[in-house]
Amino acid sequence: MIRHTVVFSLKHAQGSAEEKKFLADAMILAKIPTVRKFEQLKQVSRKNDYQFGFSMEFDDQAGYDTYDQHPDHVAFVRDRWKKEVTDFLEIDYTRL
Amino acid sequence: MIRHTVVFSLKHAQGSAEEKKFLADAMILAKIPTVRKFEQLKQVSRKNDYQFGFSMEFDDQAGYDTYDQHPDHVAFVRDRWKKEVTDFLEIDYTRL
Numbered sequence: 609m610i611r612h613t614v615v616f617s618l619k620h621a622q623g624s625a626e627e628k629k630f631l632a633d634a635m636i637l638a639k640i641p642t643v644r645k646f647e648q649l650k651q652v653s654r655k656n657d658y659q660f661g662f663s664m665e666f667d668d669q670a671g672y673d674t675y676d677q678h679p680d681h682v683a684f685v686r687d688r689w690k691k692e693v694t695d696f697l698e699i700d701y702t703r704l
Numbered sequence: 705m706i707r708h709t710v711v712f713s714l715k716h717a718q719g720s721a722e723e724k725k726f727l728a729d730a731m732i733l734a735k736i737p738t739v740r741k742f743e744q745l746k747q748v749s750r751k752n753d754y755q756f757g758f759s760m761e762f763d764d765q766a767g768y769d770t771y772d773q774h775p776d777h778v779a780f781v782r783d784r785w786k787k788e789v790t791d792f793l794e795i796d797y798t799r800l
Contacts, residue, residue, distance in 0.1 A: 610748070615795050631800065652706070653796035661797050699711050699795075700749035701757050704727065 609703060610666045612675075615651055615658040616696035622659075630692050633684075634662065640678045642671035658695065705799060706762045708771075711747055711754040712792035718755075726788050729780075730758065736774045738767035754791065 620626040631648055638646035649661040666672040675681055716722040727744055734742035745757040762768040771777055 611745070612749075648800045649707070649797035650800050651795060652798050653708075653794050655794045658795070660800070661795065663797075697793075698749050698751045699747060699754070699757070701745035701759075702748050704744045704746050704756070 610669065610672050611663060611701040612666065612672065612698070613661060613663045613700065614696055614698045615656070615661045617657065617659045617694050618692055619694045620692065626692075630688060631660070633688060636680050636684060637662070637664070637675075640675050640680060642666055642674045658697070706765065706768050707759060707797040708762065708768065708794070709757060709759045709796065710792055710794045711752070711757045713753065713755045713790050714788055715790045716788065722788075726784060727756070729784060732776050732780060733758070733760070733771075736771050736776060738762055738770045754793070 618627055618630060620630065634648065635646075637643065644665040644667070645663070647661075647663045649663060651658045651661050664675075666675065714723055714726055716726065730744065731742075733739065740761040740763070741759070743757075743759045745759060747754045747757050760771075762771065
């Protein structure tokens with residue numbers, strides 16, 4: 609199991625239609641066949657400035673690679689993520 | 705549901721007895737009554753420098769507060785975390 613997480617902030621105003629659309633359109637990532645347990649989350653700690661998080665799991669590195677290279681992921685990063693996300697941090701976990 | 709996560713690095717050498725002992729002793733946190741789904745994780749992304757993660761869930765803010773104020777948590781932070789952790793970031797999530 610590899611858990612891929614990314615915590616991020618958007619350039620859109622909080623509660624805006626643009627923010628809602630970004631999150632709704634990001635659900636295309638959940639449909640990539642190797643993605644398990646896809647979650648969209650709200651970041652609520654006051655100890656950092658990020659607004660949202662995505663979390664998903666892959667069975668193995670091959671599943672992760674399939675996601676990473678999938679045309680829907682590549683297009684989402686190119687057309688939406690790079691244009692609408694202002695700051696982010698990727699954190700990936702496996703079991704100890 | 706509130707998911708409390710912390711990604712961190714230890715001052716100990718990788719694979720050392722001190723590292724193992726820190727992680728083993730941290731399992732006391734899992735026994736605090738309001739803690740759900742406690743996980744110890746290995747951080748594997750090359751896009752950040754953290755080594756480990758803890759993740760846990762609380763039913764609500766009251767459960768989080770109980771954990772935060774619990775003597776076993778307070779003592780662990782004071783006696784171990786502040787002395788053995790070199791860098792960390794807390795990220796907390798709720799459902800969108």
